[in-house]
Amino acid sequence: MEKSDHVRAADTSLRILQLIAFSDVPLGVTQIAAQVGTAKGAVHKHLRTLGDHGMVAQDPVTSLYSLGPKIWLMAQKAPPGRTLAELALPLMRVTRDELGLAVVLSVPTARSAYVLATLSSNQPIEIGVRPGGELSLHSSAQGKVFLAFGDPSLPESLAPPLERFTPKTQTDVGSVRAELEQIRRQGYATAPEESLLGINALAAPIFDSRGQIAGAIGLIGSVQHLGSQPSDTQLDGLLRLTAAISRRLDEGSGGVSKPSPAP
Amino acid sequence: MEKSDHVRAADTSLRILQLIAFSDVPLGVTQIAAQVGTAKGAVHKHLRTLGDHGMVAQDPVTSLYSLGPKIWLMAQKAPPGRTLAELALPLMRVTRDELGLAVVLSVPTARSAYVLATLSSNQPIEIGVRPGGELSLHSSAQGKVFLAFGDPSLPESLAPPLERFTPKTQTDVGSVRAELEQIRRQGYATAPEESLLGINALAAPIFDSRGQIAGAIGLIGSVQHLGSQPSDTQLDGLLRLTAAISRRLDEGSGGVSKPSPAP
DNA sequence: AACGACGTTCCCGACTAGGGAACACGGAGG
DNA sequence: CCTCCGTGTTCCCTAGTCGGGAACGTCGTT
Numbered sequence: 001m002e003k004s005d006h007v008r009a010a011d012t013s014l015r016i017l018q019l020i021a022f023s024d025v026p027l028g029v030t031q032i033a034a035q036v037g038t039a040k041g042a043v044h045k046h047l048r049t050l051g052d053h054g055m056v057a058q059d060p061v062t063s064l065y066s067l068g069p070k071i072w073l074m075a076q077k078a079p080p081g082r083t084l085a086e087l088a089l090p091l092m093r094v095t096r097d098e099l100g101l102a103v104v105l106s107v108p109t110a111r112s113a114y115v116l117a118t119l120s121s122n123q124p125i126e127i128g129v130r131p132g133g134e135l136s137l138h139s140s141a142q143g144k145v146f147l148a149f150g151d152p153s154l155p156e157s158l159a160p161p162l163e164r165f166t167p168k169t170q171t172d173v174g175s176v177r178a179e180l181e182q183i184r185r186q187g188y189a190t191a192p193e194e195s196l197l198g199i200n201a202l203a204a205p206i207f208d209s210r211g212q213i214a215g216a217i218g219l220i221g222s223v224q225h226l227g228s229q230p231s232d233t234q235l236d237g238l239l240r241l242t243a244a245i246s247r248r249l250d251e252g253s254g255g256v257s258k259p260s261p262a263p
Numbered sequence: 264m265e266k267s268d269h270v271r272a273a274d275t276s277l278r279i280l281q282l283i284a285f286s287d288v289p290l291g292v293t294q295i296a297a298q299v300g301t302a303k304g305a306v307h308k309h310l311r312t313l314g315d316h317g318m319v320a321q322d323p324v325t326s327l328y329s330l331g332p333k334i335w336l337m338a339q340k341a342p343p344g345r346t347l348a349e350l351a352l353p354l355m356r357v358t359r360d361e362l363g364l365a366v367v368l369s370v371p372t373a374r375s376a377y378v379l380a381t382l383s384s385n386q387p388i389e390i391g392v393r394p395g396g397e398l399s400l401h402s403s404a405q406g407k408v409f410l411a412f413g414d415p416s417l418p419e420s421l422a423p424p425l426e427r428f429t430p431k432t433q434t435d436v437g438s439v440r441a442e443l444e445q446i447r448r449q450g451y452a453t454a455p456e457e458s459l460l461g462i463n464a465l466a467a468p469i470f471d472s473r474g475q476i477a478g479a480i481g482l483i484g485s486v487q488h489l490g491s492q493p494s495d496t497q498l499d500g501l502l503r504l505t506a507a508i509s510r511r512l513d514e515g516s517g518g519v520s521k522p523s524p525a526p
Numbered sequence: 527a528a529c530g531a532c533g534t535t536c537c538c539g540a541c542t543a544g545g546g547a548a549c550a551c552g553g554a555g556g
Numbered sequence: 557c558c559t560c561c562g563t564g565t566t567c568c569c570t571a572g573t574c575g576g577g578a579a580c581g582t583c584g585t586t
Contacts, residue, residue, distance in 0.1 A: 008543085014313070021336075045270050045575090053278075054372065066343075069379060081335035114332045272543060272574080303546095305543065
């Protein structure tokens, strides 16, 4: 029971939706059916359902499917990423140009660091992650930042077995928890070769106006450019970036504490 | 056969998602179950599935659900509304202030005019529609604009019975089709009391750089402020607004060939 | 004209989704 | 401190639905 209690039909509908969303061109029923591994007929029914809800739209002439208007409408009501990514991206670009490393913005999830936006390094060999990807909590720098500065219940949910990605991945819950204390003290986390051999990451938290963690910035690079002991330049660039984003988040949100209205 | 071929489970999942998306505060399982009319247990399974896909997120402390990060990510890849609404809204605001009527932006769908954004009138009695609402093709001014200027297959899909909303609703397919010719000539459509008694609407199309219809602007008001023969001021304000939006759409999109459709 | 590829429709059986009730938990109130 | 709601979560069984597969209609191509 790796994935215990699902709603199978809803799952396939969402997989279809994701496929359409992340495709650059409109898709046909046959391609979709092949990619999600379901019969054409079933996929067609799902597309009909998604269309009834305005999540996808079918071009009346080519009969190909693409995203519908409701997606955009929903995003208007989704504050988590909206303001954050829009604020952060221009600042991230500056830091990328200064340091020459890939810069990644992610938000915390119950089981991962969810990648909202990435800027590739300007090095000849590109290193990066795709938006929409998920970084594990225990083996990525951004994940460990969320464990250290995020909700206290998050580290508690860490339970063996921790997946091993490389020989250097920390798979012992105890040692991961021990590292969190150090991360809190120094204000940043690293994960040398813990997700992928040859690759290191350096990450620091972003806080909102209430002092809650809102996301994290990660710098990604090969061990050649980003050592397990980050250089002062890199560390300074990262911390100035996260501080700047946190500051802008505060300004935007009225400043003081934010009471939630009664129903 | 009112709604022929559904995927029931996917449908409830999407209803749940919509409920969460359009709610201003995070929702609990019980409220959601009550609103969608499904057992709590089932709703919980759906929420789990939606969460696995990043569409919703559960607050670890309050255990309430709100929209997840993937929604925002998808909207980045959903050009239909994004550019259109962002371009149109500031211009719409000007026209609203000039005319004092509610201004509505919608995009065409296979069966309706889908409302992307609205600006309420500044009159003491507010008249308007909610974003996400759908206006019928045959009884709304914006719907008739889509029938007249949109894809030629759209009017063909008009089949009896046409739903009757008021005594003045056109329920005869033939007479609706006949009206389209006139709408094409004059470049705008009205729908006096066809959707709701006492309310009139005046709508005109927005075209993209390829000359295809991209949306429509509708002015909504009571029959007192918006007669079945619109005043020159109102007509001029509307047509200047749609022309301005169409022009900006062209500029943004390379703006090469611009075949101007029949005025 | 024959072909192939596509989206769509149809049908039937396996299995899943949903109702309902029970469970774990936490805060409010006695 | 105990009780009592209220919550979110888990469990179980069965009616109903989802998915596979094949057939259909319709394009554009050969």
